Amino acid sequence: MASLSRFAIAGLGRSALSRDLIGTARQLAAAAVRDALADCGLAAQDLDGLLINQSSIAAAGTLPLQLIDDIGLEDLHLLSIVECKGASVLAMVQQAGLAVAAGMASCVACVFADTPVGGGQRGSDTFSNEAPLTGIEGWEGQYGLRGPVASYALAAQRYLHDNALAADALGHHALACRRWAALNPSAFLRDPLTLEDYRSSRPIAEPLRLLDCAYPVNGAAAIIVTTAERAADLRRPPVHVHGMGQGHATLKRLAGPAGENATAGVLAAARAYAMAGASPADVTQCQLYDAFSICALLALEGYGFCGEGEAAGFIADGHTSPGGRLPVNTGGGHLAEGYLQGMTPLAEAVVQARGDAGERQRRADLILVNGSGGRLEFHAALLLSPHRSLA
Amino acid sequence: MNADLPSAFLAYIAARELRVPRLRSSGQCLSYASRPPVGEIEWTPASGHARLVSYTVLHGRASDAATQPGAAPGAYNVAWVELAEGPRLVSTVHGAAPGQIQIGMPLQARFEDDGRLVFVPAAPHKETA
Numbered sequence: 065m066a067s068l069s070r071f072a073i074a075g076l077g078r079s080a081l082s083r084d085l086i087g088t089a090r091q092l093a094a095a096a097v098r099d100a101l102a103d104c105g106l107a108a109q110d111l112d113g114l115l116i117n118q119s120s121i122a123a124a125g126t127l128p129l130q131l132i133d134d135i136g137l138e139d140l141h142l143l144s145i146v147e148c149k150g151a152s153v154l155a156m157v158q159q160a161g162l163a164v165a166a167g168m169a170s171c172v173a174c175v176f177a178d179t180p181v182g183g184g185q186r187g188s189d190t191f192s193n194e195a196p197l198t199g200i201e202g203w204e205g206q207y208g209l210r211g212p213v214a215s216y217a218l219a220a221q222r223y224l225h226d227n228a229l230a231a232d233a234l235g236h237h238a239l240a241c242r243r244w245a246a247l248n249p250s251a252f253l254r255d256p257l258t259l260e261d262y263r264s265s266r267p268i269a270e271p272l273r274l275l276d277c278a279y280p281v282n283g284a285a286a287i288i289v290t291t292a293e294r295a296a297d298l299r300r301p302p303v304h305v306h307g308m309g310q311g312h313a314t315l316k317r318l319a320g321p322a323g324e325n326a327t328a329g330v331l332a333a334a335r336a337y338a339m340a341g342a343s344p345a346d347v348t349q350c351q352l353y354d355a356f357s358i359c360a361l362l363a364l365e366g367y368g369f370c371g372e373g374e375a376a377g378f379i380a381d382g383h384t385s386p387g388g389r390l391p392v393n394t395g396g397g398h399l400a401e402g403y404l405q406g407m408t409p410l411a412e413a414v415v416q417a418r419g420d421a422g423e424r425q426r427r428a429d430l431i432l433v434n435g436s437g438g439r440l441e442f443h444a445a446l447l448l449s450p451h452r453s454l455a
Numbered sequence: 456m457n458a459d460l461p462s463a464f465l466a467y468i469a470a471r472e473l474r475v476p477r478l479r480s481s482g483q484c485l486s487y488a489s490r491p492p493v494g495e496i497e498w499t500p501a502s503g504h505a506r507l508v509s510y511t512v513l514h515g516r517a518s519d520a521a522t523q524p525g526a527a528p529g530a531y532n533v534a535w536v537e538l539a540e541g542p543r544l545v546s547t548v549h550g551a552a553p554g555q556i557q558i559g560m561p562l563q564a565r566f567e568d569d570g571r572l573v574f575v576p577a578a579p580h581k582e583t584a
Binding site: 197204207209214217218219222225266268270271272 | 514
């Protein structure tokens with residue numbers, strides 16, 4: 065391993081999080097940025113960059129550029145809306161870091177906000193957009209292939225078949241995430257789960273059950289990126305960025321023949337590890353984007369922690385649970401902590417890197433954070449550490 | 456047909472024809488997600504032979520779903536099908552009880568009365584190249 069970071073995450077903030085309507089996404093976004101500023105002891109005038117990501121399913125303009133006025137920002141050197149589905153949050157951090165490292169900006173906030181539930185609106189209604197797979201617009205609607213859950217179910221079904229796994233094999237990840245959520249006072253779903261609970265939970269799109277799906281919440285989160293030197297002078301311990309990668313392959317066939325379950329995540333992994341001069345063996349914990357349980361299994365394989373088809377067994381053996389050798393989603397992840405489309409794993413990584421995780425604190429020397437979205441098409445990864453230098 | 460790939464595909468479907476797009480120059484069969492220049496596409500009839508790459512059973516509210524015989528109320532299957540010629544498309548398997556749907560099973564394309572393309576279980580057939 066060899067890396068000296070040039071930029072770091074200096075601030076982390078959240079709005080209130082709730083299943084009820086507690087404000088517009090725009091209001092929550094401003095609250096999260098203010099909270100991040102307070103976290104690192106900065107004021108609005110100290111920011112010279114803002115990157116914004118809204119849910120791709122929310123109406124256009126939900127988080128407009130005018131957010132800068134809501135927060136009271138002026139004279140920015142960096143401003144844009146970033147959109148890359150589930151890879152968006154990490155893409156924002158990467159773009160902020162590139163700008164800071166190049167000297168284009170010095171202190172950049174990245175914010176995500178969403179209000180998918182509450183007021184009679186169900187998560188299943190919000191996340192029911194048609195899932196294009198064939199390449200012919202509108203084709204899938206006639207067959208009722210609605211919602212990301214349906215596309216991921218096709219991938220999950222194929223994965224279980226190719227690896228001769230039982231229908232409940234994915235449930236082990238849901239159970240593991242609950243074990244971590246039990247240690248996280250901020251998590252929404254903290255009750256322990258048994259495999260019997262999993263087997264009896266409502267099927268949504270087989271083999272995916274309700275307990276395989278992320279738990280939508282209303283809220284926002286923001287992080288602040290600055291140079292490694294500046295971060296060292298601020299209130300909180302810096303979280304250094306050592307590796308960055310993205311991987312995208314829209315024409316990759318979902319659920320291909322045996323051996324083609326690999327996603328473009330492997331591209332993101334290769335770049336992130338190479339940049340950090342690191343390998344999977346150096347990673348001490350993972351924060352994985354699990355919109356659905358299958359995403360975490362594919363990420364464990366794609367990022368090199370176990371061989372193809374081995375992730376279910378790896379998780380079932382307890383390696384990713386409290387007490388295991390590779391903690392995964394130590395706050396409960398999207399399934400149990402709450403779904404903030406990539407901010408959930410990133411925020412938990414920051415908390416862990418700072419040593420603020422209390423009862424769920426584990427070795428945080430090198431943390432892999434990933435993001436993935438679309439139909440398993442769009443991927444991003446970060447390697448984070450409290451250490452400025454990796455040797 | 457000089458329409459773009461999606462429009463041409465749908466026009467054939469409306470005429471109850473399942474066709475696949477090939478490059479005129481090489482005969483190579485393209486996926487339905489491809490977007491080559493329209494003049495390069497030749498639409499040839501598909502054999503209708505296919506195999507099941509994956510499937511899921513969606514459990515929606517009964518009012519939303521096209522309930523199929525033998526399935527749980529409000530449940531229906533969505534299939535990810537690979538034609539013998541190569542292209543993949545979303546459809547549904549008809550005429551198979553839920554327990555009979557198996558990844559890899561041979562299928563045959565069929566148009567329903569309402570013009571919707573579905574696939575039914577087929578006797579094992581030789582794969583074309």
